[in-house]
Amino acid sequence: MSKSLRPNVRESFGLRTSSSFSLLPVQTCRSTGLPGQIQDKFTAPEPSLRTIAGTTSVSLLFFVGIGGAIGGRTRRKSTNERGLPDNSALLALAKTYLETQLRLYGSVELSRLLPRADKQTAACLVDEFRNAFLDLDWRPSSPLETSLTLTPVAAVYLRYSCDKSNPRSLDQQLRNCLEKAAQLGHWVPWDLVFADAAVSGTSAARRGYQMAKAAIEVESGRIGLVLIDEIGRAARDAIETLKLGRLMDNCGSRLVGCTDGFDSSHAHSKMMLSMFAMVHEHFVDQLRGKVRRGTDDAFRMGNNIRPPSFGYKLVPCLDAEGCPIVDTKGRVDVQKVVDDEHVEWVIKAFEMYVDGRKSPSKIAAFFNDHEVGGRKTWDGPNVTQLLTRRTYIGEEVEGMTRNCFDSESGKRTTIKVPESEWKRRDVPHLRIISDEMFEAAQARRRQCRDAHDTKLKNAPARTSVYSNLLIRPVCSCGTRLLIGRTGEHKSLFCPSAKDHKHKCQMGGYKSVRIIESCILDHVRSSLTPACEQEVLERANKFLADEIKKPVKDTKPLERTIKELKKKVALYLDKFEENPSEAAISRVNAYERTLKEREAELRDIQSRQLSTPVLLDAEAVSKALDQIRQLLNSDKEIAAPIIEKMVGQVVVSQTINAAKKRVWTAKFAINLIPVIAELTARSQCLNAPTWEYLHLSDWTLLTEAIVPLETVPPYVQIAPELLRLHRSGASIESLAATFKKTASVIRTILKFAQTGEKPQWEPKGKKRDRKKKGREKESDKVECKYLQFGELIAERRELGETFREIRNFIANEYGVKMSHPTAVRAYDHARPAAAIAAAASGRMPSRNSKNVLRPEQYDEIRRLLCLQPRVKYADIAAQVGCSAAAVSSEKRRMTAETNDEAKRADK
Numbered sequence: 001m002s003k004s005l006r007p008n009v010r011e012s013f014g015l016r017t018s019s020s021f022s023l024l025p026v027q028t029c030r031s032t033g034l035p036g037q038i039q040d041k042f043t044a045p046e047p048s049l050r051t052i053a054g055t056t057s058v059s060l061l062f063f064v065g066i067g068g069a070i071g072g073r074t075r076r077k078s079t080n081e082r083g084l085p086d087n088s089a090l091l092a093l094a095k096t097y098l099e100t101q102l103r104l105y106g107s108v109e110l111s112r113l114l115p116r117a118d119k120q121t122a123a124c125l126v127d128e129f130r131n132a133f134l135d136l137d138w139r140p141s142s143p144l145e146t147s148l149t150l151t152p153v154a155a156v157y158l159r160y161s162c163d164k165s166n167p168r169s170l171d172q173q174l175r176n177c178l179e180k181a182a183q184l185g186h187w188v189p190w191d192l193v194f195a196d197a198a199v200s201g202t203s204a205a206r207r208g209y210q211m212a213k214a215a216i217e218v219e220s221g222r223i224g225l226v227l228i229d230e231i232g233r234a235a236r237d238a239i240e241t242l243k244l245g246r247l248m249d250n251c252g253s254r255l256v257g258c259t260d261g262f263d264s265s266h267a268h269s270k271m272m273l274s275m276f277a278m279v280h281e282h283f284v285d286q287l288r289g290k291v292r293r294g295t296d297d298a299f300r301m302g303n304n305i306r307p308p309s310f311g312y313k314l315v316p317c318l319d320a321e322g323c324p325i326v327d328t329k330g331r332v333d334v335q336k337v338v339d340d341e342h343v344e345w346v347i348k349a350f351e352m353y354v355d356g357r358k359s360p361s362k363i364a365a366f367f368n369d370h371e372v373g374g375r376k377t378w379d380g381p382n383v384t385q386l387l388t389r390r391t392y393i394g395e396e397v398e399g400m401t402r403n404c405f406d407s408e409s410g411k412r413t414t415i416k417v418p419e420s421e422w423k424r425r426d427v428p429h430l431r432i433i434s435d436e437m438f439e440a441a442q443a444r445r446r447q448c449r450d451a452h453d454t455k456l457k458n459a460p461a462r463t464s465v466y467s468n469l470l471i472r473p474v475c476s477c478g479t480r481l482l483i484g485r486t487g488e489h490k491s492l493f494c495p496s497a498k499d500h501k502h503k504c505q506m507g508g509y510k511s512v513r514i515i516e517s518c519i520l521d522h523v524r525s526s527l528t529p530a531c532e533q534e535v536l537e538r539a540n541k542f543l544a545d546e547i548k549k550p551v552k553d554t555k556p557l558e559r560t561i562k563e564l565k566k567k568v569a570l571y572l573d574k575f576e577e578n579p580s581e582a583a584i585s586r587v588n589a590y591e592r593t594l595k596e597r598e599a600e601l602r603d604i605q606s607r608q609l610s611t612p613v614l615l616d617a618e619a620v621s622k623a624l625d626q627i628r629q630l631l632n633s634d635k636e637i638a639a640p641i642i643e644k645m646v647g648q649v650v651v652s653q654t655i656n657a658a659k660k661r662v663w664t665a666k667f668a669i670n671l672i673p674v675i676a677e678l679t680a681r682s683q684c685l686n687a688p689t690w691e692y693l694h695l696s697d698w699t700l701l702t703e704a705i706v707p708l709e710t711v712p713p714y715v716q717i718a719p720e721l722l723r724l725h726r727s728g729a730s731i732e733s734l735a736a737t738f739k740k741t742a743s744v745i746r747t748i749l750k751f752a753q754t755g756e757k758p759q760w761e762p763k764g765k766k767r768d769r770k771k772k773g774r775e776k777e778s779d780k781v782e783c784k785y786l787q788f789g790e791l792i793a794e795r796r797e798l799g800e801t802f803r804e805i806r807n808f809i810a811n812e813y814g815v816k817m818s819h820p821t822a823v824r825a826y827d828h829a830r831p832a833a834a835i836a837a838a839a840s841g842r843m844p845s846r847n848s849k850n851v852l853r854p855e856q857y858d859e860i861r862r863l864l865c866l867q868p869r870v871k872y873a874d875i876a877a878q879v880g881c882s883a884a885a886v887s888s889e890k891r892r893m894t895a896e897t898n899d900e901a902k903r904a905d906k
């Protein structure tokens with residue numbers, strides 16, 4: 001396993017296999033098999049390489065897991081990898097370690113512990129380091145189990161802060177520390193070298209730092225020395241620095257800074273540490289302040305301090321001659337302008353949110369479908385950000401939030417800054433959205449937020465801000481029905497039914513489609529001209545009465561209010577002199593009455609401001625048209641208004657004689673509030689009148705009880721189909737009349753005659769059928785009648801027979817066609833004849849020369865009545881038609897007499 005791993009390691013490090021260095025198995029570096037000189041000199045119990053080159057406890061499998069990730073440098077570091085120096089930095093670190101240690105201990109006995117300073121060993125050390133860093137269960141191994149007990153051991157911590165500083169500084173720090181350790185007579189084993197790369201010292205949540213602290217704590221007292229380049233490398237947070245100082249004290253370790261000269265063994269070290277801690281924190285604060293001032297100034301000066309947001313782009317500033325302006329540092333000056341490609345999408349997002357009532361997620365999905373801005377990564381929060389961006393109304397804002405940083409956990413939290421502290425600047429040339437649209441979007445955001453606020457009492461219903469259902473009915477037990485099954489067919493059920501809560505006996509599910517279509521169909525069918533007339537008459541009657549009413553004198557009411565106010569003031573004075581329960585209740589009672597009277601007055605005044613006008617028929621029919629349009633519009637728009645119109649829909653269930661559950665919905669249709677809202681929205685002339693009707697609580701309630709059952713179309717047309725067929729209409733003419741294929745008509749007729757439920761093939765499964773070939777064939781036939789319909793009809797009008805036309809098509813187009821197909825094609829192109837035939841029950845007159853004239857039919861009937869037992873062929877010969885025509889006329893006559901007999905029975 002380990003052998004096979006080697007090439008991988010080498011590859012990922014960019015090392016070539018070369019004969020110049022020995023291909024040692026990885027084990028040599030890890031445990032017993034020490035390379036070269038060390039092995040022959042070493043006699044005493046072999047020092048495990050754990051003490052020198054780190055712990056072996058890390059599973060190799062883990063390394064395999066991350067192996068693939070090492071090669072890609074541009075990849076963003078995962079949370080685990082944060083602070084891990086990259087490969088080249090680690091390799092440099094390992095090489096520096098080996099070289100420096102060999103240089104320092106080359107002649108001393110300790111050097112026996114060192115493997116050779118070649119590339120392979122270095123790569124091995126890199127593995128050790130990385131594995132320990134990434135292993136979240138890493139525990140410091142005890143370095144003191146071996147013969148090294150005699151040598152004091154030191155740990156080293158290295159860090160550089162930002163991505164832009166030099167990663168080489170890690171190995172420079174290491175060299176300083178190793179030299180200092182050697183001076184102080186301490187040995188630094190590789191597994192006590194800890195490092196963090198590109199991590200700020202303001203947070204204590206650094207992997208390398210935490211590992212160092214853990215090692216010191218676990219090895220309490222045995223790590224005699226901890227080396228850092230300077231105190232600021234350990235921490236740039238005063239409290240954390242002091243905590244580290246205390247830890248060192250408790251564990252009896254000595255902390256030494258190589259370049260700043262700090263040494264915890266000195267007499268004044270505690271004072272020094274506090275000062276260093278203060279200085280470093282102060283340094284960071286100053287730096288932060290400078291950066292903040294810099295951005296503030298840049299914002300005030302009108303510079304761009306952020307990349308342009310969606311809808312804008314940066315273009316070079318041009319001088320009078322059209323050349324880009326270059327600043328003193330050689331950079332091209334840029335300015336932010338509106339990006340014409342994105343403008344329509346910004347507007348679209350606002351329109352979808354405000355007018356279309358779509359949710360941010362739906363808008364994001366729409367944006368991804370259209371790859372808006374070349375992105376497919378839009379999500380709800382992105383869109384919400386877009387909808388709140390003030391740049392779109394020509395105002396740039398800076399400092400809306402502030403980051404709060406917890407130095408212990410390293411977590412950042414965003415805090416909202418009060419609006420008064422925001423920094424703003426006007427950028428009218430960047431405006432895309434009107435103030436009204438933006439404000440409407442913000443209002444809708446507030447509404448949506450309220451709908452999700454559980455603490456708010458009068459919060460709007462969630463279904464009214466984002467509708468996934470047109471109607472959300474209530475069970476007769478009072479519980480709101482929930483969506484039980486989603487997917488292709490959503491359905492609703494009562495959640496109380498399971499445990500019979502509120503004595504609910506409802507069982508089963510009802511399809512949302514059925515509920516919605518039944519209720520909406522009922523609403524649609526109730527919007528008749530008669531309804532229009534009724535609204536007009538009754539509303540006008542009410543309005544006429546209102547107009548006739550004398551203007552109410554508000555003076556007495558005003559006087560009462562004045563007196564009440566006086567009384568309240570009087571009792572309040574009395575209460576201050578002599579506080580008592582009775583006085584409080586009296587004051588409260590007066591105040592309540594006062595409020596009521598004031599509301600009454602406001603009501604009267606507001607109604608007197610607008611005088612209603614009588615409605616005319618056109619206004620009413622326009623209003624009802626608006627409702628009809630609404631019923632066909634998007635769910636998001638229609639749902640809240642339908643809710644207003646039908647109020648609460650109560651669904652109840654009964655069991656019928658066949659032990660089948662029968663669902664019914666009960667609701668009341670009230671058109672006035674909806675008309676008031678719709679007319680107000682479209683700024684209709686009659687809007688104030690409707691508003692007046694709405695405010696005066698004038699209603700025109702129609703109670704409705706609707707069975708929630710849909711009758712399949714085939715059941716609906718079956719009786720009619722049967723009647724027509726019985727009276728002689730052919731299958732073909734019925735097919736043309738009902739726009740169905742002949743086979744469907746046959747199936748429905750069979751159902752009508754026998755009551756046998758047809759087995760329709762499920763939709764969408766046709767393609768999965770095994771008989772693909774046959775299916776294709778029938779597709780072709782369908783195409784034929786669509787393709788040649790017009791041609792056949794035209795030639796037929798010229799007097800050609802179907803046979804002639806079929807031959808013509810076969811010769812001209814090379815398409816063979818059967819007689820029924822040709823007939824169907826004709827019926828499709830000229831349906832009038834077939835429809836007429838279906839109604840009369842006679843052969844359709846497909847522009848045929850042979851079709852019988854009405855007087856010929858009369859002749860057949862006369863002959864049939866005269867001699868009921870005669871052969872059809874004889875009559876046919878007499879009249880000059882086919883025997884079939886006589887036979888069908890006979891059938892028709894029988895059907896008619898039957899019908900008459902039935903009517904007589906009734």
Ligand SMILES: [Zn+2]
Nearest residue numbers: 475477494504
């Ligand atoms: Zn219920």
